[in-house]
Amino acid sequence: MMDDLKELYQEVILDHSKHPRNFGKLDPCSNEAHGYNPLCGDTLNVFLNLSSDDVIEEILFDGKGCAISIASASLMSEIVKGKTKVQASTLFDKFHDLVTKEDSTLLEDDDMERLVVLAGVKQFPMRVKCATLSWHALQSALNGNKDTTTE
Ligand code: ZN
Numbered sequence: 148m149m150d151d152l153k154e155l156y157q158e159v160i161l162d163h164s165k166h167p168r169n170f171g172k173l174d175p176c177s178n179e180a181h182g183y184n185p186l187c188g189d190t191l192n193v194f195l196n197l198s199s200d201d202v203i204e205e206i207l208f209d210g211k212g213c214a215i216s217i218a219s220a221s222l223m224s225e226i227v228k229g230k231t232k233v234q235a236s237t238l239f240d241k242f243h244d245l246v247t248k249e250d251s252t253l254l255e256d257d258d259m260e261r262l263v264v265l266a267g268v269k270q271f272p273m274r275v276k277c278a279t280l281s282w283h284a285l286q287s288a289l290n291g292n293k294d295t296t297t298e
Contacts (some may be wrong), residue, residue, distance in 0.1 A: 163218035182284030189216035220281030
């Protein structure tokens with residue numbers, strides 16, 4: 148990876164970790180879940196309002212964690228807003244591949260292109276849990292489960 152690109156990615160991550168988008172509590176909400184990553188200590192809550200036809204109309208998250216976990220939750224919240232439950236699951240699968248595999252075809256997807264800033268965690272397996280925590284919590288919330296712990 149070119150150094151200036153790496154720097155740009157780090158800037159995006161820092162920006163989202165310092166100024167997370169959609170940060171807060173959604174009360175009342177239709178779905179919520181708590182996610183915990185014991186390896187790093189990241190703890191996040193995801194709150195959703197899901198429409199009757201399974202569209203994520205609103206999403207907020209709060210919690211505490213490392214820069215990667217907060218930046219990833221912030222980016223996720225922006226990307227899944229307005230998506231259906233099924234689309235969000237597909238995005239999670241793709242994002243998981245993005246942070247664990249070398250697969251350049253993933254970047255043909257506009258949403259993955261925005262998430263590529265996190266692809267660098269591939270080199271740090273422990274960090275993959277940080278990056279995917281909010282997505283696991285989203286999945287749990289969408290499936291009506293309250294808690295998720297990454298293992
Ligand atoms: Zn972390």
